[in-house]
Amino acid sequence: MSKQPSGTSDLQAIRRKRDMRRKTIPALAQAGPVSIWMILFVTLPMLFIIYISFMSRGVFGDVVYQFSLESYQTLLDATYFKVILKSLKAALLTTVLCLGLGYPFAYYIARKPPEVASRLIMLIMIPFWTNSLMRLNSWLLLFQTSGPVNNFLQWTGLVDRPITFIYTDGLVVLGLITNMLPFAVLPLYSSIEKLQKSLLEASADLGATPSQTFFKVTLPLTFPGIFSAIILVFIPSLGIYTVSDILGGGKVLYIGNIIKNQFGSIRNWPLGAALSVLLLVITGLLIFIYTRFAKIEDMEVV
Amino acid sequence: MAKLSKVQRHKRTAAILGEVYAILIYAVLYIPIVVMMVFSFNDQRYNYYWNGFTTQWYGKLFHNSALIGSLWYSLIIAVLATVISVVIGTLGALGLKKYEFHGKKLVNNMLYVPIIVPEIVLAVALLIIFMNLGLSLGMGSILIGHCTFCIPYAVVTIKGRISGDGDTLEEASMDLGANRIQTFFRVTLPSIMPGVMSAAFLSFTLSVDDVVMSNMLAGAKNSTLPVLILSMNKSGITPDVNALTTIMILVIVAGMLLSNGVKALVKRRSAV
Amino acid sequence: MKRFLALTLSLALALPLAACGGSGNDSTPAGGNATDVPAEASTELNIYMWQQYISDALIADFESQNNCKINLSYMSDNADAITKLTAGGGQEYDLIMTCDAYMDSLVAGGYVQKLNLDNIPNSSNINEAYWTAKDYCVPYLMNYIYVVYNTETCPIEITCYNDLIDPALKGQISTIDGARNLFPIALVALGYDPNSTNEQEIAAAYEWLTKYNDNVVAYGAAEQNLTNGTACVALTYDGNASWAMSELGDKNTLKVADFESDPVQLGFDLYVIPTGAKHVDLAEKFLNYITDPQVMAKNLEEFPYSCPNDDAVAAASESYRNDPARDFSYKENVFFQKDVGDALTIYNDYYQKLKVGE
Numbered sequence: 001m002s003k004q005p006s007g008t009s010d011l012q013a014i015r016r017k018r019d020m021r022r023k024t025i026p027a028l029a030q031a032g033p034v035s036i037w038m039i040l041f042v043t044l045p046m047l048f049i050i051y052i053s054f055m056s057r058g059v060f061g062d063v064v065y066q067f068s069l070e071s072y073q074t075l076l077d078a079t080y081f082k083v084i085l086k087s088l089k090a091a092l093l094t095t096v097l098c099l100g101l102g103y104p105f106a107y108y109i110a111r112k113p114p115e116v117a118s119r120l121i122m123l124i125m126i127p128f129w130t131n132s133l134m135r136l137n138s139w140l141l142l143f144q145t146s147g148p149v150n151n152f153l154q155w156t157g158l159v160d161r162p163i164t165f166i167y168t169d170g171l172v173v174l175g176l177i178t179n180m181l182p183f184a185v186l187p188l189y190s191s192i193e194k195l196q197k198s199l200l201e202a203s204a205d206l207g208a209t210p211s212q213t214f215f216k217v218t219l220p221l222t223f224p225g226i227f228s229a230i231i232l233v234f235i236p237s238l239g240i241y242t243v244s245d246i247l248g249g250g251k252v253l254y255i256g257n258i259i260k261n262q263f264g265s266i267r268n269w270p271l272g273a274a275l276s277v278l279l280l281v282i283t284g285l286l287i288f289i290y291t292r293f294a295k296i297e298d299m300e301v302v
Numbered sequence: 303m304a305k306l307s308k309v310q311r312h313k314r315t316a317a318i319l320g321e322v323y324a325i326l327i328y329a330v331l332y333i334p335i336v337v338m339m340v341f342s343f344n345d346q347r348y349n350y351y352w353n354g355f356t357t358q359w360y361g362k363l364f365h366n367s368a369l370i371g372s373l374w375y376s377l378i379i380a381v382l383a384t385v386i387s388v389v390i391g392t393l394g395a396l397g398l399k400k401y402e403f404h405g406k407k408l409v410n411n412m413l414y415v416p417i418i419v420p421e422i423v424l425a426v427a428l429l430i431i432f433m434n435l436g437l438s439l440g441m442g443s444i445l446i447g448h449c450t451f452c453i454p455y456a457v458v459t460i461k462g463r464i465s466g467d468g469d470t471l472e473e474a475s476m477d478l479g480a481n482r483i484q485t486f487f488r489v490t491l492p493s494i495m496p497g498v499m500s501a502a503f504l505s506f507t508l509s510v511d512d513v514v515m516s517n518m519l520a521g522a523k524n525s526t527l528p529v530l531i532l533s534m535n536k537s538g539i540t541p542d543v544n545a546l547t548t549i550m551i552l553v554i555v556a557g558m559l560l561s562n563g564v565k566a567l568v569k570r571r572s573a574v
Numbered sequence: 575m576k577r578f579l580a581l582t583l584s585l586a587l588a589l590p591l592a593a594c595g596g597s598g599n600d601s602t603p604a605g606g607n608a609t610d611v612p613a614e615a616s617t618e619l620n621i622y623m624w625q626q627y628i629s630d631a632l633i634a635d636f637e638s639q640n641n642c643k644i645n646l647s648y649m650s651d652n653a654d655a656i657t658k659l660t661a662g663g664g665q666e667y668d669l670i671m672t673c674d675a676y677m678d679s680l681v682a683g684g685y686v687q688k689l690n691l692d693n694i695p696n697s698s699n700i701n702e703a704y705w706t707a708k709d710y711c712v713p714y715l716m717n718y719i720y721v722v723y724n725t726e727t728c729p730i731e732i733t734c735y736n737d738l739i740d741p742a743l744k745g746q747i748s749t750i751d752g753a754r755n756l757f758p759i760a761l762v763a764l765g766y767d768p769n770s771t772n773e774q775e776i777a778a779a780y781e782w783l784t785k786y787n788d789n790v791v792a793y794g795a796a797e798q799n800l801t802n803g804t805a806c807v808a809l810t811y812d813g814n815a816s817w818a819m820s821e822l823g824d825k826n827t828l829k830v831a832d833f834e835s836d837p838v839q840l841g842f843d844l845y846v847i848p849t850g851a852k853h854v855d856l857a858e859k860f861l862n863y864i865t866d867p868q869v870m871a872k873n874l875e876e877f878p879y880s881c882p883n884d885d886a887v888a889a890a891s892e893s894y895r896n897d898p899a900r901d902f903s904y905k906e907n908v909f910f911q912k913d914v915g916d917a918l919t920i921y922n923d924y925y926q927k928l929k930v931g932e
Contacts, residue, residue, distance in 0.1 A: 026482060027401040034394025034453060035405065038412040041450045045427030046415060059679050059915075062660050063430075079923075083930045105327050108320040115565075119558070120324075126554055127331050128507045130338065130547050131531050134539065137349070138334035140795075141341060145803040146351055164745075166804065167792045178331055186500075190462060210312075228458075232417070239420035249792025250751055253929040256420055263426050264653035265752060266922045276423040283418045346821065350798040353821075368646070433661045517654070522620035522666040523645045533625040533648035537814070538798070540626075 046280075053273035063269050071274035080258075080275075084282070087255040091237035094176045098184040098233045099226065101177065106188035106225075110195070121189065124182045136175055136246040140166055167249035175243040180236065184229040191225020192218075227290070235283055255279060335551060342545040348538025359541040363549075366542055369530065373546060376526040379441060379516075380509040383448040387505045390449070391456025392498055396490065398457065399464050413458070416451040424450065425518035432519070440521035447515035452508055456501035463497025616853035617642045619860060622649060622658060623671035624843065627715070628864075629876045636863050642856060652676075659685045664850025668857040671714065674842045675754060675911035677707035686710050686846040693858040696865035704842060704882035706910070711844040712861045715879040718812040719755060719839040720902070721831035727806040732831040735763035738807070739785040747786070748805035751793040753925035754911055755839070756783055759809070762836050768909045771917035780924040787928060800828065813879035816899035820878075830902040840908040842882065 056068040074080075109120045127135065143149050143165035150162040165171055195218065203213040219226075241256035253261075255275070262272030345354035363369065398410065416424060425447060432443055471493065475485040491498070516526040525533075531543060625648040633644050647667070649655050655672045659680060664687075672680065680686050688709050691697055697712055704713055723732055729742045738747060738759075749756070758768035760779035770776060792799055796810035797818040808815070819826050847857050863869055870886035874894050881887050887895070914921070 027397055027403060029397075030393040031397025031401060031403065031406075031409070032393075033390045034397070034413075034457060035409045037390060037449070037453060038409050041428065041446060042412045042415050042424070043408075045424055045431060046419070048431065049423055049427050057919075059683060077923075079927050079930050083926075086930070101327065104320070104323060108324050111320075119562075122503070122558070123328065124331065125503060125507050126551070127335050129510055129554070130335060130551065131528055131543075132511055132513075133528070133531055133535060134338055134543065134547065135334040137539065138337035138341070141349065141351070142333065142337050144351065147802070148352075162803070164791075164804070174330075178334070181327070181331070186504075187462075224462075228462075235418050245794070249790075250794050251787070251790065251792065251929070252931060253926065257929075258926065259420050260422050261926075263422055263657070264651055266925070267653060267656065268919070268922070269426070272423070272426070276419060280415070280419055287414070287418075347817070348798075350821075351802040429657075429661060433665075436665075439666060517650065518657075520647065522622070522647055525647055529650075530625075530648065533650045535650060536624065537626045 102184035110192040183232040187228035191222040387452035395460035421514040443519040452505040459501040460497040616856040664848040668851040678913040699885040748799035749809040769912040
């Protein structure tokens with residue numbers, strides 16, 4: 001910044017102050033409500049959760065307000081390490097699959113005219129207005145031993161006896177993907193749609209093959225969308241438990257189950273709080289590393 | 303007609319593949335819906351396997367005031383949550399993008415928390431706080447819970463749509479004599495409208511299918527539909543719930559067709 | 575500075591707003607609060623219990639007889655009820671359903687109110703042997719947890735818990751879940767007390783359960799898997815087995831396992847009145863109502879679970895009393911779930927270890 005004569009800097013200071021005052025009211029009106037809401041209903045509860053994680057467990061698993069590091073000591077057990085690793089792996093698989101399946105799909109929608117595209121997007125969301133438990137049960141009904149799929153396979157003679165589809169890992173993955181796909185498609189669509197066709201044409205004109213255009217122009221430019229998709233799929237996948245409970249027959253516990261159980265059947269609220277803090281730290285760290293690496297400022301959804 | 307060049311043939315194949323792929327994806331997403339609808343005609347007390355065709359559940363549905371009541375309850379909450387979240391979220395997105403203030407970074411980070419943290423944690427924390435403050439649970443507490451996770455999604459959605467070129471449009475509008483409020487409604491809002499609509503859509507979807515918050519923060523008098531269905535999971539979900547879902551889907555599809563028809567009509571009228 | 579002031583002011587304003595929102599939609603009960611002696615009868619009753627566990631007709635009858643409105647809310651898990659009770663359930667509910675295993679701690683913690691049994695004369699119909707914590711609860715229905723299997727498709731005869739870890743049953747068992755349901759059967763199979771608090775015994779039970787886990791195809795939806803052919807053996811509740819058998823009708827090949835000496839678990843669903851409940855008079859009237867033999871007998875027609883109310887069972891329909899799901903010889907050979915105190919954490923740790931797997 002070049003040196004300015006002192007008189008000008010005073011003027012600038014006065015101007016800045018005036019701008020600040022002018023901007024105060026609209027700033028408050030706009031950013032105020034969301035800030036207040038976040039502080040009241042997110043910051044305070046989370047501080048409370050962190051506080052609880054340092055308390056002791058009562059007879060009913062509720063909170064007894066005595067300081068104790070017991071919860072964090074329990075976390076050092078190998079079981080928790082295993083379960084977190086398992087959950088991370090499952091969430092990673094889901095994310096990769098959703099990205100892989102969702103990107104072409106989002107691309108397809110983005111190439112349609114806007115009214116058609118918005119209708120197509122709405123069509124993706126409509127299944128989510130039905131109850132997720134019922135949707136999962138429907139997969140069971142479809143794939144169970146005496147269900148339509150097995151009956152069909154036997155009728156066509158492809159198999160002699162019913163195949164066990166339900167309560168397998170494959171079905172759980174299918175369930176996870178159907179649950180999470182829209183959360184990948186929405187941000188991807190938004191990003192791809194913003195892509196200007198002229199850029200792609202220019203790339204082709206300069207002699208790039210379609211695949212070169214894709215990897216060197218399209219993909220990098222849609223990176224914000226990919227980032228959002230990853231965040232919006234990976235993190236909820238870590239915490240989800242209904243899919244593996246219903247489609248997996250509840251045989252395997254993930255971190256989401258474990259946390260839910262601490263507030264439910266197992267009843268150890270301080271431990272549940274400690275696990276949540278741990279999860280928060282892990283995901284926060286992952287996001288931090290990722291944003292630094294990818295130099296992303298903001299998430300976008302649609 | 304001249305034979306298609308290699309490039310054109312490639313483009314055509316790609317287009318067809320794209321259509322097929324999209325249809326496959328939609329099929330996979332909608333198979334559970336179709337199964338649900340079919341099983342609303344199942345002649346069995348709890349939907350465990352297909353046992354014959356019957357329409358009795360549709361009749362039973364109309365007498366099941368608890369089920370219908372919970373549907374209304376869920377819809378009312380979803381609409382209110384959407385309105386609140388979109389209003390606060392829109393204002394918030396604008397404010398956070400354009401202004402600097404103390405604690406902005408804190409608020410930004412706080413917005414991610416409901417997305418990152420498992421819902422049960424936030425729900426339990428809110429429950430304890432409400433109980434300690436002696437607040438009675440009910441629609442208000444559920445609303446607060448829903449808005450708390452809808453607002454971040456709304457803000458993030460709308461932020462993506464706000465153009466990065468600063469306040470030039472707004473300044474121009476004010477220079478031309480419009481006051482702040484006029485500018486907001488006539489200039490700012492229309493330009494971010496797609497983001498606002500998406501945020502509204504997303505909030506509604508999140509609220510209407512929410513189980514965890516609604517279960518924890520529910521009052522004695524009413525449950526939302528997902529919570530009701532969750533409590534049925536132990537003994538089995540009766541097909542009248544399927545019947546309700548089928549009717550909902552049909553209403554939505556009818557609504558979409560209607561709005562398309564109206565739009566087409568308007569277009570034709572305006573073209574004349 | 576200005577901004578900071580404005581922020582604090584808005585915060586101060588927002589808090590009472592939140593309070594308004596919280597209590598907004600609930601009307602004040604006509605019966606008054608718990609502090610004043612209700613001069614007039616309550617006109618509202620808030621019950622928290624399992625879904626599909628009480629007949630709608632019964633509720634409607636009670637409402638018209640007592641000129642009141644009953645609000646039913648449903649739980650999805652026993653833990654929900656405990657959460658409501660320990661978080662001040664009396665504010666919201668007048669009757670909460672819980673199970674016998676928790677009663678000791680609930681009473682000791684002061685979460686439930688003492689009942690005035692003079693107001694519930696019909697409770698004398700309940701079999702004393704099935705009534706723990708007599709002054710604080712009224713048993714409603716009870717559940718045997720036993721083994722049911724398909725005589726046609728099951729490769730072996732099941733006569734004891736140890737048969738369940740037979741490798742021939744790999745992937746054939748559909749079972750209910752829960753640490754306090756699974757560990758007792760392992761403990762019994764190994765010859766220990768099903769309510770053991772000994773860590774070595776619980777660890778041995780854990781080893782037993784890993785073999786059991788190999789045979790399990792799914793936790794939950796036990797009777798569903800039994801009827802649709804996914805599993806040929808189920809560890810489930812007698813009420814659910816009853817439904818499965820009646821659904822299969824003529825094609826029923828299910829049979830209750832003929833245990834020779836192993837006891838089965840008998841659990842009770844009880845009503846308690848949380849401390850601070852607002853409509854105690856109506857709650858006690860309701861308890862008296864459902865312990866009436868005729869009323870309960872009608873209820874049992876729709877929900878054929880086992881019942882601790884002997885007179886109601888006697889008054890029940892033929893089909894209920896001849897229900898094949900309850901046709902087993904060892905009904906006296908039962909054990910109850912007792913409060914294990916601090917040992918619960920040991921159970922929970924091993925249960926998690928079991929489910930997290932290798």
